[in-house]
Amino acid sequence: MVVLKSIGEVQALREAGRVVAQALAAVRSVAAVDVSLRELDDVAATVIAEAGATPAFLNYHPRWAPTPFAGVICASVNDAIVHGVPNDDRIADGDLVSIDCGAFLDGWCGDSAVSFIVGTPDPADQALIDVCDAALARGIEQARIGHTIGDIGYAVSGVARRAGYGILDDHGGHGVGRAMHEEPHVPNEGQPGRGLKLEAGLVIAIEPMLIAGGSGAYRHDADGWTLRSPHGRRAAHSEHTIAVTQDGPLILTAL
Template sequence: MIKIKTREEIEIMRESALIVSKTLGMLAKEVKPGVTTLQLDKMAEEFIREQGAIPGFLGLYGFPNTLCMSPNEQIVHGFPNNDPLVEGDIISIDCGALKNDFYGDHAYTFSVGEIAPETQKLLDVTKESLYIGIREFRAGNRVGDVGYAIQNYCESHGYGIVRELVGHGLGRKMHEDPEMPNYGKRGRGKKFKEGMVVAIEPMVNMGTHKIHQHSDGWTITTQDKKMSAHFEHDVAIVDGKPELLSTFKYIYDALGIESDEEDEFRAKKLI
């Protein structure tokens, strides 16, 4: 069952989402060659608790860490470990926070130092597909409209769209209805209504869409061992249109990047 949020609940969720955004922004300068993902995980847990929130992933379904850390061919759900990051790596950092009984949950794929041009293109296209999908998340449209838009754009660049893993509704639970696949057909699936909140998260592979799930029950990699990228935003329908609750602004501020990509999805400017 889809749980519609009031305006007041959406504002509470915005606070949780922005805690995740600020956490990713704090980590942005720390993602560099030589650092371990376990070190980043510890920084994130401390930062989230300092904001008066609880790490949303820690203990969820038995997950043992604050962050899902998925480098290179790992798609999602990777465990932080003591292996140092290496120049040319990419790493998806997926983070959640729980405050005032509502979750925030979003992700960004970072480059580690200089990366190959073809890898940068994968990151660019995946992030662009996120906003292409968000534009379709409006009252009266359907789940398939978002999935089709993401799939069509990414496959036009020759990339594979993961089928087994999807975005989701968000609220008092980390995963609520509806499921939000990154593939689909226009006009299919559940209809979007005012007050819905979802996490839209394209997971895009440089090669095949096929995956391999590891025996640890969590880690998922591309079957052909090629790179995978993952970007995620929390989005609400407000006045019939998509409005971002999360932001990459803090990441961009940390890295000195100027961007207006989020402006069309904001009722007011973030400061």
């Protein structure tokens, strides 16, 4: 069931989103060559705790996962697309790093992700990130009263497909509120005018997950969580939680 949020509830979600934005900014600021993914996780944990919030990902255990998630952030590097478990692996020069973070504040959730390059950038990797960010921006532009979920997916996929990138199969965005994953599902491909009509108070996460090379296929790592491109090609992930309002889309996970 899709639950629309009141103006006050959207404001509460904005505060949760601000915590997530601060955690992502802190992680990005310390990400450097030879820093471990676990160290990045510790930074996010500290920011969230100091804000009086709680991590949304830590110990999250959906039915399909073999174990609870063992991190505050998802840290996905290079050909890891999403859901990378933070560990003692250290960042190397030129790594493409995607960080996904969620937090609850006063019972409301924020969820956001960012991709960036540490050290010397490969122009192809930067182009992938730029298109992923552009696809997210185009999707957000469509999050307006009277538009549909299909309009969002069509906008996201149009940017990605024109650039020749694959869109991760079987995954997309979702509703956000008292739970991290609520209805509706927000696919990254769609048909204009099709699907749920958007109304004021709808809060959703829009999250393009793009893969170099045009294929959306993936495989699971042995940890049961990390999704990796089967051909070793790099991936990027961008995400914001947004609210549909009378004044247009409101990004809740911006600083």
